[in-house]
Amino acid sequence: MLELDIGLFAGLSCNNPELPSYGEKVVRLEAPDGLSIRQLRNLLAIDPAVPLIAMVNNRHEKEDFVLHNGDRVAMFPPLGGG
Amino acid sequence: MDKIARIDMGAAGGPKITVGPLGDYAGLAGRAMTSFVISKEVHPLAHPLGAENKLVIAPGMLSGSSGSMTGRISVGCKSPLTGGIKESNAGGQASQVMARLGYAAIILEGKPQGDDLYKIYINKDGIKVSVDNSLKTLDNYPLIEKLRQEYGDKVAYMSIGSAGERKLLASSIACTDSELRPTRHCGRGGSGAVMGAKGVKAIIIDDAGMTMRPPKDAEKFRDANRRFVEGLRKHPVTGQGLPAYGTNVLTNIINEAGGYPSYNFKNGQFAGAAKISGETEADLEVKRGGIATHGCHRGCVIQCSGVYHDKDGHYLTKQPEYETVWAHGAHCGIDDLDTIARLDFMDDNIGVDTIEMGVTLGIAMDAGIIKFGDGAGAIKMLEEVGRGTPLGRVLGSGAAITGKVFGVERVPVVKDQALPAYDPRAIQGIGVTYATSTQGADHTAGYAVTANVLKVGGYVDPLKPAGQVELSRNLQIATAAVDSTGMCLFIAFAILDQADTFQALLDMLGAFFGITMTGDDVVALGKKVLSAERDFNARAGFTKHHDRLPRFFYNEPIAPHNLTFMVKDEELDQVFNW
Numbered sequence: 286m287l288e289l290d291i292g293l294f295a296g297l298s299c300n301n302p303e304l305p306s307y308g309e310k311v312v313r314l315e316a317p318d319g320l321s322i323r324q325l326r327n328l329l330a331i332d333p334a335v336p337l338i339a340m341v342n343n344r345h346e347k348e349d350f351v352l353h354n355g356d357r358v359a360m361f362p363p364l365g366g367g
Numbered sequence: 368m369d370k371i372a373r374i375d376m377g378a379a380g381g382p383k384i385t386v387g388p389l390g391d392y393a394g395l396a397g398r399a400m401t402s403f404v405i406s407k408e409v410h411p412l413a414h415p416l417g418a419e420n421k422l423v424i425a426p427g428m429l430s431g432s433s434g435s436m437t438g439r440i441s442v443g444c445k446s447p448l449t450g451g452i453k454e455s456n457a458g459g460q461a462s463q464v465m466a467r468l469g470y471a472a473i474i475l476e477g478k479p480q481g482d483d484l485y486k487i488y489i490n491k492d493g494i495k496v497s498v499d500n501s502l503k504t505l506d507n508y509p510l511i512e513k514l515r516q517e518y519g520d521k522v523a524y525m526s527i528g529s530a531g532e533r534k535l536l537a538s539s540i541a542c543t544d545s546e547l548r549p550t551r552h553c554g555r556g557g558s559g560a561v562m563g564a565k566g567v568k569a570i571i572i573d574d575a576g577m578t579m580r581p582p583k584d585a586e587k588f589r590d591a592n593r594r595f596v597e598g599l600r601k602h603p604v605t606g607q608g609l610p611a612y613g614t615n616v617l618t619n620i621i622n623e624a625g626g627y628p629s630y631n632f633k634n635g636q637f638a639g640a641a642k643i644s645g646e647t648e649a650d651l652e653v654k655r656g657g658i659a660t661h662g663c664h665r666g667c668v669i670q671c672s673g674v675y676h677d678k679d680g681h682y683l684t685k686q687p688e689y690e691t692v693w694a695h696g697a698h699c700g701i702d703d704l705d706t707i708a709r710l711d712f713m714d715d716n717i718g719v720d721t722i723e724m725g726v727t728l729g730i731a732m733d734a735g736i737i738k739f740g741d742g743a744g745a746i747k748m749l750e751e752v753g754r755g756t757p758l759g760r761v762l763g764s765g766a767a768i769t770g771k772v773f774g775v776e777r778v779p780v781v782k783d784q785a786l787p788a789y790d791p792r793a794i795q796g797i798g799v800t801y802a803t804s805t806q807g808a809d810h811t812a813g814y815a816v817t818a819n820v821l822k823v824g825g826y827v828d829p830l831k832p833a834g835q836v837e838l839s840r841n842l843q844i845a846t847a848a849v850d851s852t853g854m855c856l857f858i859a860f861a862i863l864d865q866a867d868t869f870q871a872l873l874d875m876l877g878a879f880f881g882i883t884m885t886g887d888d889v890v891a892l893g894k895k896v897l898s899a900e901r902d903f904n905a906r907a908g909f910t911k912h913h914d915r916l917p918r919f920f921y922n923e924p925i926a927p928h929n930l931t932f933m934v935k936d937e938e939l940d941q942v943f944n945w
Contacts, residue, residue, distance in 0.1 A: 294619045295608060295646060336603070338822055343625040343636075343927050344830070345822070359623040363603035365821050365860045366614030366645070366671070366689045367811055 287316045287352055292359045293329070300330035316352070323348040325358065335362050368396065368426065368471035368580070372494055374487065376565045377418050377477030382485065382496040389471055397427035398454045398850035399896050400472050401443025405452050406899040411906035415447035415557070416534055416564035418478035424465070424525070424570075425473075427853015431466025431580040434588070434875055435596050437853045438462050438664030440525075440542060445907070446556035448536040448723070448765055449782040449807040452903040454850065455558050458663035458672075459542030459551035460523035461570075462853055465489070467577040479566040484532070488518070490573040502568045504529050506716040506753065507541045507549035510569065518571045520547055526569040528718025531559030533755050535763030537723040538563065541715065544663050544672075550685035551663050554720035555809060556784060557765075583881030591874035598868025599668050604823065604860040609671040610660045614689040615645030617788075617816075622697075624820050624829065625927045626793035629697040630739055631729045632779050632786075635793050635925045639702025643692050648704055649673070656680045669857050675708050684712035687721075690810070693788035694725020699732055700739035710749055717753045719763060724749070726766045726785035734773035777919055782807035782909070791916060791932045792925045794819045794829045798932050799839035803914045803942045805900035811856055813843035817863060824863030832933040840942045844893035847900075851892060852876065894945055901943055911940050 291312040293299065299306045306312040316328065322339045326348070331337070338361040339346055352358065371392065375383045389395070395403055401423040413419035423443040430437050440462035446453035465473070468489060479485070484503050488495045502510060506528040514524060523543055530538035538559030541549035553559075582588035599605040608616050621627045622640040629637035641647065649659040655676040663672045673686030687695075687708055695701060695710045710728075714721045728745050731737065736758075737744030751759030761772050766785040770778030779786040784807025791798025796815025804812040815838050819829035827834040849856055854872070862869040869886070876884040904913075920932040 292619070292623070294623075294644075295612060295616055338620070340620075340623050343623060345624075345820075345826070345828070359619075361620050361623075362608065363821070363823070364608035364612075364616045364620065365604035365817070365823060365857070366609065366617040367814060367816075367857065 287318060287320060287354045287356070289314045289316055289352060290357045294359065294361050295364050297331060297360055297362060301328065320352050321348065322346060322350050322352065322358070325352065326360065331360065337362065368466055368469055370469055371472045371474065372470055373474045373476055374494065374496060375477040376475060376479045376485070376567065382479070384494050384496065392471070396471060396851055397425055397439065397441045397853055398443070398456065398847060399892065400425035401441045401454050402452060402896050402899050404472065404474065405443050405445060406903040409445050411903055413445055415445045415450070415561060420445050420561055422475040422558065422561045422565060423472055425471060426462040426466035428851060429875065429879055430462040430853035432582060432879060433579050434592050435599070435666050435668050436855045436858055438666060439853050439855055440465065441850060442540055442553040442558045444558055444561045447534070447560045448557040449784050451782055451807065451907055451909055452805055452900045453556035453558060454806065455553035455555050456850060457542045457551040457553045458855060459544045460664055461525050461542040461572055463664065463666070464523040464572040464574040466580060467574040468572065475562070475565045475567060478564060483566060484568045485566050486569045486571065487567060488571045488573070491576045499568070504532065507718050508716050511543060511547060511549050514569060514571060515547065518573065521575060522571050522573040524549065524569060524571055527559045527562050528716060529753060529755065530718045530763055531563035532568070533760065533763065534560040534563050535719065535752070535760065536560060536768070537719045537727065537763050537765045539718050539720050541718055544685070545665055548685065550715055552715065552720070554722065555806065559718050582879040584878045587878035588875060591871050591878050595868060595871035595875055596668050598865050598871055599858065599861050602861040602865060602868070605669045605857060609669050609857060612645035612649050613659070613671050613673050613686050615648050615687065615692050617689045618644040618692065619646070620820060621789060624793060626790045626820070626829065627693070627697055628788070628790040630700050631698060631733045631777055632790060632925070635790050635927055637697035640697065642702045643696045643704055643707060645689070648686065651704060652676065652686065659686070661686070667855065669855065671857060677705065684708050684715065687711040690788050691721035691725065694722050695728065695745065698725055698729040699745060701742050701745065703742055706742035706746070709746060713746070713749045713753065717749070719752065722787050723765045723785045726779065727762050727769045730766050730769045730775055730778060731762060731773070733777060734775050736773070779917060780808060781916060782913055784808050789816055790925055791920055792930045793928050795832055795932065795934055796827055796829060796835040796838045798916060798920070799835045799934055799939060799942065800843065802916050802939050803839065804843065805897065805904055812846055813839045814846070814859070815839050815842060817842070817859070823860050830928055830930060832935070832938070835934055836938050836941055843897060843942070844890055846893070847896040848889045848893035851896060897943065914939055
């Protein structure tokens, strides 16, 4: 099992009503080994139409990146500023 | 825009106005206009506060038209802060109004003898320069209130606060927004001090009786504008993120990327980031009856600004921007949005660059004048800037001078201009822009954060030196061109990702001027502007050795990535390789 520390930002939140963190933006989750970012976003039921920016331990990672125990995962929709 | 007005503030017998055709400057606007004029007409060794310097105010190519997003005005001079060329632009209403009056540029020249303070009124009948010493020492908000009683609400105001009158190097020029608040500033580089040195307190621009500037091909222009607006609405950054959360939406992602400098660039993250994030700010604004989605100028469809109320529901300030929140927040160890908002109001009122001022407050904290995190202390120090006390004058002179006065080694400046809200050790591309831009440490000049962190216009790994020079070069060229169009730079998010939106912009320019505009033309324009700026800086004494970051960025790794700035000097020297 993986324990993950997840932050969802800029309007994203956990959309899966079966998870205890439903509606939350700060999520601590136990998940099966070998979970990828893509699978995590599906688990959180984030709208598949949103192109995500995902960071794991402060680095950009692609959606096929496989997560490890204790990872900090941050997810953002497209955003910008200046 | 078929005329240039020159106002010689030092002419014998009083300010003298000459209005003439564009001549050699035909076809130029915005940053292209200001940089060509400064580069051609200002002695590179001129004292920035002296008669030889000029303040050039120029709307952009499409300003004053019915085109969307066209409200930016450029102000150019030799910068009192950097000693190099400066272009500083702002939103608000001034650009559209000045453009509709037909002025491609207003150029303030010379320097008055004596200490009279002047205001300049521009309307369809011409330009009137008059003494008004009752405006002396007024800060921007009470100044605009006073001027409104004389000139009303259907005009645009550009003004300096007490900071500009005192010729402080961090001083800005304020432009009123569509609610007539002095909240949009030509912030960077001390242009307010140049306006103050020329004895000008306020410029009142009244386009009553004027109409929108007509395009050469109205139908093509309308169609191109429609496609352009569709593109902005379609792109998630310009269509959703920015309107919902404003620029401060960046706090969480830059913090997560490890490039959010805290406690004067000692750490790449800030524990209080969520408390001062754009999401928190928008929430608070809405709860308190403020506005989270708001345009700084009429015709803006991105609507990234907002209105911030205090806890009692009264207006406190415009929505503080990302850079402002960082500079007065994480950089100073302050995690309270109300304190930051109060400081933002004071910056706008006194008339200082929020980036320079915030970074300077953090330097003062590093020097031990007050502690990091002392919000009340920061407010007191800014009050001193507003009163012009000796400490206030030191602080109002910016980060470099404050660091020297207090013996602080860690001073994050390039060409004496303070770094904005991204650490170059974790976002290597922005480091290239900071080091090499003609403007000093400037983030908008070549906003590599797009590809480094936001995955807009592609992706270049922010933690490695590879690809950063090319990224910064391309963005610096593109930005110099966009800065000449009068368009808000945030259109870049859409035009970098959507080829059809970029084409719509080219079609707008083409239809307006009756020409064909291509991507190559945009590149050529950007290069021309940068070359003129580089040429001025070289004659002003700048060498490649000025295109470097402070040494601590090379020597001191920063957490969480524990990296230093790795782009080699020889690579930095390749940025302007045409």
